[in-house]
Amino acid sequence: MxxxxxxxxxxxxxxxxxxxxxxxxxxxxxxxxxxxxxxxxxxxxxxxxxxxxxxxxxxxxxxxxxxxxxxxxxxxxxxxxxxxxxxxxHGAHVGALGMEINVDYIAVHGTDLSGRSLVERRVVHDAMGSGPDSAVRRLGLVAKEAVEAMRRAGAVPTGIAVAVPGLVDVTRGVVTLAPNLHWRDLPLAEQLSSILGPRSVPVWVDNDANLAALAEYTSGVAAGTPHLVYLTGEVGVGGGIISGGELLRGADGFSGEVGHLRVDPNGDRCGCGRIGCWETKVGLAALVRAAMPEQAYGLPGMPVPDPGERVADIAQGLASGDRRMMTAVAQVGEWLGLGGSILANLFNPRVIVIGGYFASLAQWLLPHAQDQLQRLVVAAPAAQCRFVASTLGFGAASRGAASMVVNHIIDDPTTILDSLRRPAPY
Known part of the structure; x- marks a missing residue:
C-alpha cells in the first residue's frame, strides 16, 4: 500500500x-x-x-x-x-533514514528505495532529563552512526526525517511544543543539520504519531484501511489519524494531540501543565507508577531503562498473576477504551491501532478497552470500530519517518543524481 x-x-x-x-x-x-x-x-x-x-x-x-x-x-x-x-x-543505492527521539530512547530505521531494511536499532537515552542541547547532540551522533552503517550496506542516504512527540511546524522543522521533553520552539532540523555538517542531506521533522500512522497505513497490521486512528503507547500518548486514505493534519498541522483530551477534571497534572489529560491515565509513566511504584519515572537516582524492559517486567508479572499489576492494567484498559470511544465518535474509524507498550500488553489491555469502546460508542454496533495491536512495536514512528523520506524522493526523482554525486557529508 x-x-x-x-x-x-x-x-x-x-x-x-x-x-x-x-x-x-x-x-x-x-x-x-x-x-x-x-x-x-x-x-x-x-x-x-x-x-x-x-x-x-x-x-x-x-x-x-x-x-x-x-x-x-x-x-x-x-x-x-x-x-x-x-x-x-530499484533504488538499492538510494537510502532513507528515519529516526524517533522520545522521552527515554532514540530509534533508528534505515531503508533503501526498494524497501530493504539496512539498519534498525533503539538507543536508551534520557532526552527529558538531559535537556534539548544534549539530546540533539546525541541524536546527531546516532544519526552519523546510522548513516555510516547504511553506506557500508551500499546505500547513500538522501534524507533524514525525525519523529518527535509534540507539536511540530513541519515546514520549518521546528518543534513548537513537546511537553514531555520540555522542548519549546526548538529548531530541530536546523540544529541537526548543523551537527551533521555543511554537506549534510535534507532533514525533516514531524510528529511521531503522524509518522507512525503513515507506517501503519502503508505496511502495518491494518495496511490499506482508509479510516484508522493510530495511538502511540509511550510515556506520552499521541494520535495519528488517517481519513479517506489521507493523513489528517488540521489547519496548522497540529491535529492528533489526543493524549491531552481532558478525561478527569480531578486527575493528575500532565506534562503539558493541564489537569486530567488522557495520557495521565494511559501513558507508560502512569502504568509504571501504578504497577511498579518503586520504579516510577522521575524518582531521584532512578536510571532510565529501555521502555521495552519495563514492559517486559510488567508482562512477566501479569503472566504470573501479580494482583497489583493486573489491577493497574485493567484500569489503564478501561481508560484506553473510554478515550478510544471519544475518537470513534469523532472520526468514525474502522480500526484503532495501538502501538508501543499498548501493543506489547494487548492481550491484557484489549478486553477491557474493547468492552468500554462498545459500551460508549454512540453508533455501536453499526460503527464496527475495534482495537487492533500494531506489529511494528516501538519502531513504528522511525519506520514512518523513513517512509516520509522515500515519499520526498518519489515526489522529485530529479534530485537523486545530484545528491549521490555529492561528497560524503560525514
Missing part, C-alpha cells in the same frame, strides 16, 4: 508550471505506479498512467540512468507480437 501525501502549493499562488515541473511530475507518476506492482511493461505503465508510450519510454530512460528502476525480464504477450521488457522499482 502506497501512501499518497497531499501536495501543498507554495505561498502566494498556484503551483509552478513548465517543462521541468511537468517532467518531475511524470517521473513521480511512473515511480508511484511501479511502487504498487512487482513489475510492469512500458505499455502497461502507459495504460495505467494515461501517458503516451513515447513519453513513458523517454521517462524510463532517465529513471534507468538514475538507477531508480531496472529491467527484470521479457514478457511475451500472445502467440505473436513484439516482446515487452518489464521494469521494476
Amino acid at each position: 502506497t501512501y499518497r501525501p497531499s501536495r501543498s502549493r507554495p505561498p502566494g499562488g498556484a503551483a509552478p508550471t513548465g517543462p521541468a515541473t511537468l517532467r518531475r511530475a511524470n517521473l513521480s507518476l511512473v515511480l508511484r505506479e511501479l511502487r504498487e506492482h512487482t513489475s510492469l511493461s512500458r505499455a502497461e505503465i502507459a495504460q495505467a498512467t494515461g501517458l503516451h508510450r513515447a513519453t513513458v519510454s523517454n521517462l524510463m530512460a532517465e529513471l534507468l540512468e538514475r538507477r531508480l528502476v531496472r529491467e527484470v525480464g521479457v514478457e511475451h504477450v500472445g502467440a505473436i507480437g513484439r516482446p515487452r521488457r518489464a521494469v521494476a522499482l
Whole structure:
C-alpha cells in the first residue's frame, strides 16, 4: 500500500508550471505506479498512467540512468507480437533514514528505495532529563552512526526525517511544543543539520504519531484501511489519524494531540501543565507508577531503562498473576477504551491501532478497552470500530519517518543524481 501525501502549493499562488515541473511530475507518476506492482511493461505503465508510450519510454530512460528502476525480464504477450521488457522499482543505492527521539530512547530505521531494511536499532537515552542541547547532540551522533552503517550496506542516504512527540511546524522543522521533553520552539532540523555538517542531506521533522500512522497505513497490521486512528503507547500518548486514505493534519498541522483530551477534571497534572489529560491515565509513566511504584519515572537516582524492559517486567508479572499489576492494567484498559470511544465518535474509524507498550500488553489491555469502546460508542454496533495491536512495536514512528523520506524522493526523482554525486557529508 502506497501512501499518497497531499501536495501543498507554495505561498502566494498556484503551483509552478513548465517543462521541468511537468517532467518531475511524470517521473513521480511512473515511480508511484511501479511502487504498487512487482513489475510492469512500458505499455502497461502507459495504460495505467494515461501517458503516451513515447513519453513513458523517454521517462524510463532517465529513471534507468538514475538507477531508480531496472529491467527484470521479457514478457511475451500472445502467440505473436513484439516482446515487452518489464521494469521494476530499484533504488538499492538510494537510502532513507528515519529516526524517533522520545522521552527515554532514540530509534533508528534505515531503508533503501526498494524497501530493504539496512539498519534498525533503539538507543536508551534520557532526552527529558538531559535537556534539548544534549539530546540533539546525541541524536546527531546516532544519526552519523546510522548513516555510516547504511553506506557500508551500499546505500547513500538522501534524507533524514525525525519523529518527535509534540507539536511540530513541519515546514520549518521546528518543534513548537513537546511537553514531555520540555522542548519549546526548538529548531530541530536546523540544529541537526548543523551537527551533521555543511554537506549534510535534507532533514525533516514531524510528529511521531503522524509518522507512525503513515507506517501503519502503508505496511502495518491494518495496511490499506482508509479510516484508522493510530495511538502511540509511550510515556506520552499521541494520535495519528488517517481519513479517506489521507493523513489528517488540521489547519496548522497540529491535529492528533489526543493524549491531552481532558478525561478527569480531578486527575493528575500532565506534562503539558493541564489537569486530567488522557495520557495521565494511559501513558507508560502512569502504568509504571501504578504497577511498579518503586520504579516510577522521575524518582531521584532512578536510571532510565529501555521502555521495552519495563514492559517486559510488567508482562512477566501479569503472566504470573501479580494482583497489583493486573489491577493497574485493567484500569489503564478501561481508560484506553473510554478515550478510544471519544475518537470513534469523532472520526468514525474502522480500526484503532495501538502501538508501543499498548501493543506489547494487548492481550491484557484489549478486553477491557474493547468492552468500554462498545459500551460508549454512540453508533455501536453499526460503527464496527475495534482495537487492533500494531506489529511494528516501538519502531513504528522511525519506520514512518523513513517512509516520509522515500515519499520526498518519489515526489522529485530529479534530485537523486545530484545528491549521490555529492561528497560524503560525514
